[in-house]
Amino acid sequence: MGISASIWGGAVCFAEAFQRPPHYNAFGGFWDKDHHVWAVTQFTEVVDFTISQMNLHPANSRPDTIPVPAVWWDDVTLWPPTIRYLPEGRLKLELPRDEAEDLETFRHRVDRVFDDVLAQLDREDVPETPLLSGPESMNRLYKIGEPWVVGTLRYQEERGAMTKSCG
Numbered sequence: 432m433g434i435s436a437s438i439w440g441g442a443v444c445f446a447e448a449f450q451r452p453p454h455y456n457a458f459g460g461f462w463d464k465d466h467h468v469w470a471v472t473q474f475t476e477v478v479d480f481t482i483s484q485m486n487l488h489p490a491n492s493r494p495d496t497i498p499v500p501a502v503w504w505d506d507v508t509l510w511p512p513t514i515r516y517l518p519e520g521r522l523k524l525e526l527p528r529d530e531a532e533d534l535e536t537f538r539h540r541v542d543r544v545f546d547d548v549l550a551q552l553d554r555e556d557v558p559e560t561p562l563l564s565g566p567e568s569m570n571r572l573y574k575i576g577e578p579w580v581v582g583t584l585r586y587q588e589e590r591g592a593m594t595k596s597c598g
Contacts, residue, residue, distance in 0.1 A: 436470040436478065441519035443467040445482065446512075448582025450495040455586035457492055459485060460515075468522065469502075477504045477516060497578045500561035509566050513583040 442462035448455050461467035469479035479502040486496040502514075510516070526534060561577045563569060572580040 435473045438468060438522045438524070439471050439518050439520065440466050440468045440522045442515075442517040443469070443479070443482065444515040444517075445485065445499045446514070446583035446586065447492065448497040448579050448586075449493055450497060450578075455582050458515075459488075459492060459496065461485075461488075462517070465490070466519070469516070474505070475507060477502060477507055479503075497582060499579050500563045500572065500577065502563045504563060505565050511566070511569065511584075511587070513587060514563075 442460065444458045444460035444462065446455065447457045447459040467479075467482075469477055469482075471477055482499050483501045484498070485491070486498045504510070507516075561572050561580075563572070563580075569580055569584070573584055
């Protein structure tokens with residue numbers, strides 16, 4: 432996409448929202464032995480699409496956990512208390528030569544497929560998916576009733592802060 436980024440690792444915690452009562456009151460994520468990986472762009476934006484799959488993790492606290500929207504957050508000084516990234520540092524991928532060559536071959540194939548898909552895709556074919564990009568996006572998603580945003584922000588409003596901490 433023409434944007435450079437570095438890969439970071441560490442702990443991440445997101446407030447959880449649930450479909451059945453109690454609808455909130457927990458943090459989920461990856462800490463201690465379970466680490467998480469995300470990207471930081473050249474503009475210091477945090478990009479984390481895989482967090483939207485956190486509800487599928489085998490150690491998830493409940494089967495009715497509402498998925499967290501994907502993240503492409505533009506101003507990391509404006510995190511809400513429902514989201515916490517605790518970086519441990521940049522990650523550097525060091526592979527043996529043959530595996531590095533396999534990865535490069537795979538990257539080229541992915542690039543070709545991606546270009547082919549983009550060339551054939553109509554805007555109408557792209558599903559609307561929620562994306563957390565900053566406080567404005569959280570407000571917009573709250574207004575349209577996005578379940579994770581509504582659940583976690585309502586809890587925050589009712590209690591003033593999250594009661595269970597990350598890790």
